[in-house]
Structures are given as C-alpha cells and as structure tokens.
Amino acid sequence: MKVLNLQCSHQHSFEGWFASEDDFQNQLSRGLVECPMCADKSVQKLPSAPRLNLGGHQGPDTPGKASRSSSTAAGAAGAQEGATRNLPAVAGLPASASQAEQVAFLKALRHVVANTEDVGSRFAEEARRMHYGEQEARSIRGQTSVREAVELMEEGIDVMPLPLSAAIKETLQ
Structure with missing residues (x-):
C-alpha cells in the first residue's frame, strides 16, 4: 500500500492510498483522483518522507515488547496528529481558523x-x-x-x- 501526499490546484492538501505508483498514475490519468474539499481533478503528488517499518528493531533503553507497544502507540498518535495537521483551508471559514x-x-x-x-x-x-x-x-x-x-x-x-x-x-x- 502506498500512501501519497497530494494537493489540488487550489492548494488543498490531502492523503491518497493506492496499491502502487502505477495504480496512482492509472487512476490520475483516468480522472478518478479528485480533491475531497473542492472536487478539483487537477491533482499533483507532493514530496513526502518514507516511512520505514522496523518492527523488529528494539531501542537501546527499552527491551522487548514494551518498546514495540510504546512505538505503536506513538505512531498511532502521530498518524492522528498528521491527519489534522495538513487540513486545507475550508470555504466559509477565515484563513486564520484553527x-x-x-x-x-x-x-x-x-x-x-x-x-x-x-x-x-x-x-x-x-x-x-x-x-x-x-x-x-x-x-x-x-x-x-x-x-x-x-x-x-x-x-x-x-x-x-x-x-x-x-x-x-x-x-x-
């Protein structure tokens, strides 16, 4: 599964999940990818940092399962924060809206x-x-x-x- 950071021509940023890069390009070329805020189909892929899944890696301070479960909880919290961090400006609200x-x-x-x-x-x-x-x-x-x-x-x-x-x-x- 490939998670891509996308942006429409109106500068709305959003996430898209695709089976592969080819799947994204295929859907984009067929006009199936659109902005969830304004339905703009002029979408581009933004640069993003890769996520490395090092599930077996144990930190030096905390051995065993405790390290993995706290890492998972932190990852889930980070994902939740990331889901709201890149919200686009919403029509009807001032640009300064939180x-x-x-x-x-x-x-x-x-x-x-x-x-x-x-x-x-x-x-x-x-x-x-x-x-x-x-x-x-x-x-x-x-x-x-x-x-x-x-x-x-x-x-x-x-x-x-x-x-x-x-x-x-x-x-x-």
Whole structure:
C-alpha cells in the first residue's frame, strides 16, 4: 500500500492510498483522483518522507515488547496528529481558523447533509410551501439565486447559505 501526499490546484492538501505508483498514475490519468474539499481533478503528488517499518528493531533503553507497544502507540498518535495537521483551508471559514475549528466546521456541514433532504433547484419553492403551511415542515437544502434568497428572507423565511462542495456531500474513504 502506498500512501501519497497530494494537493489540488487550489492548494488543498490531502492523503491518497493506492496499491502502487502505477495504480496512482492509472487512476490520475483516468480522472478518478479528485480533491475531497473542492472536487478539483487537477491533482499533483507532493514530496513526502518514507516511512520505514522496523518492527523488529528494539531501542537501546527499552527491551522487548514494551518498546514495540510504546512505538505503536506513538505512531498511532502521530498518524492522528498528521491527519489534522495538513487540513486545507475550508470555504466559509477565515484563513486564520484553527485546525479544530476546521474539523468542527466540516463535521457540522456533514451533519447538515446527513439530516436534510436535498431539493435541488426547487429550494425556494419548497421553502415557501412549508412556510405558508401548504406542506409539512422538514429540513431541506438546495440551490437558489442570491436574489431569491433575499426575497425568501424578506418574506420571513429563514435561509442560510452554506458552502457545500460535492465532496462534502459524500463520505470520505
């Protein structure tokens, strides 16, 4: 398994797991590799340091299994830290937002997606029907123009714009 550090043309950094270098190149050439933040398919491989698996190596201070288990725990903690260290800037947040704020924002967006019905371009129409009691209220999301959103707000209908890329609507693998 090859883990590659990748970056899209919008400077979003992310990780990709591939069976081999050839597998990565094959998927890249077929347009199957895309940024999980913005769905950009213009992706390049970044330089990365190799990971050496020295599972049988024992440190001079701690012999036996204790060395291996503490090494594994440190490796897992490092992997968790690495997963959040290279988070890309997220649309809708200031560039100065901390990693914890970015993670919380993405988690909230995924919660919205998971708990709302996508009505697409019928958003304004559906929102009005619910507001005026023509149909049962439910949580919806969709697309509308800025002008239409302003008109909805003037009618007293609560709307909130959310920056949702296609990648956020799906689970990351």
